[in-house]
Amino acid sequence: MTAIGQAVGNTSTTQLLKSIVAANRRAKTRYRLIYSAVWAIILVVLAIALGTTGKIDFAFIQKWGGFILGGAGTTIVVCIFSITMATMLAVVGALGRLSSNPVINGVASFYVSLVRGTPLLVQIFFIYYSLPEFKIVIPGLEAGIIALGFNYGAYMTEIFRAGIQAVPKGQREAAEALAMPGNLVMRRIVLPQATRIVIPDLGNQFVAMIKDSALVSTIGVTEVLNNAQLAGSQGLQFTAAFLVAALIYWGLTIIFSTVQSWLERRMARGDR
């Protein structure tokens, strides 16, 4: 009696579970379809709207698109060098901000305050236009990298500081109980764990930097925006040129965001 009841119950439960799975899958597919359709409709509407203005000359895009895209290499190079410099500054800055030494802490927090309190564009101009007055001449590309690295270093100092503070106190205690001296505790135990914590933020900073790097076009670095300005003035087609530039930046950020989330998933799958 009970056995029969359970057998029948199991069959109906199996069917129910199957239909739930199927229903969930249908709902998900529907959601994705609508979601993609919304994107497609917005894109098409925008394209038609722009097309009807008559300001977009496709021959121009064909002729100059490649040239503007060529600036993407410089954009990426600037970002990679700047993010490297910023990361190094940020580690040093974060250790400074956490130091119990008032001199070191004072220097680090002054740096963070000054850099975060002034516009990036002003910092770029200062390094490129003002330093030569003190006989320090830095070419555009290098000046741009230094300015971006210096600027992002300050923001990332705070990110690293939070990351270091997020490492559980017990980790430090365990290392100290093993008689590890302070520098070893930081280098071998705290910093590696802090780095893992800040990696998602580091990715966000990199994507943000791709866009901010457009500012170095103002000092003659031939990256995407600079090339777009040049192309636009050559053919008097600014709308088309800047549209291409915008699309390139958009594409770059999408690519790097995807890479970033892929990396994060891979790391999450590891040992944590």
Added chain:
Amino acid sequence: MSVALGEVVVTAHGIQKWFGPLHVLRGVDLEVREHETVGIIGRSGSGKTTLLRCINFMEEATVGRVKIRDIEVVADPLHSSSRAQQEQIRLLRLHAGMLFQEFNLFPHMTVLGNCIEAPMRVKKVPKAQAIETAEKFLTKVGLIEKRDEYPPRLSGGQKQRVAIARALTMEPDVLLFDEPTSALDPELVGEVIRVMEELAHEGTTMIVVTHEMSFCREAADRVIFIEEGVIVEEGPPEQILDDPHDERTRQFLRRFLSSNSDAIDAAAAAAPAAPALDAVRAANDASQGHG
């Protein structure tokens, strides 16, 4: 217990600790001899964990001094961050291994990595030798097959056993246990207690802050009862646990034992509920079958 006690290894003298206005330790003296296992019991907030943490200066006492082997550190809260004091504390810690409630394994290093990090970088032991020592102790705690695993993949009991192996690789003169089984699921307590009992019987010098009375009874040479920052009573486990002289000890043990038997009663009361529920489910299934 099976090894005769040797000379005094740990001396804590006149330990007092204030946390702000709170007088947590009110003058504690403690001597522990080689091969001795000392169990420290007391209710939460009695100061037992603070006392343990004062021994290796995880917490710096406000007043007092600690000597382990030939290294003595005098509490000096006005100069605790001075380089000389920090170095002296570090030397003291070379003699004392510590086990934490939360294990505190390094999650970014393998089990083996956890066990060779400090020997190699602090004691400058050559890598091959450090690995050999680590493997010896991992075998001892029964986890040699996990040597290349990362800690987050281990159970709580396994983590604590690795932590014990890690502490042993530094070849300390005394092991300090801070409630080593309190964070464990009940079914995992046994495996850690077994390792600790084995160590005690082999003559490892240990100071164990714990709620495991059975461990104290089985493995401790001496049990100390602490209340309100002073040692109320100490003696052999059978005397402290079965025939405490002080009323406060008696009260603590009575409450402790009754709260434990409450838990057992509750479990027993819950047990019959499960079959009853099954019966209801079966009846439901049967009626569905008919419908």
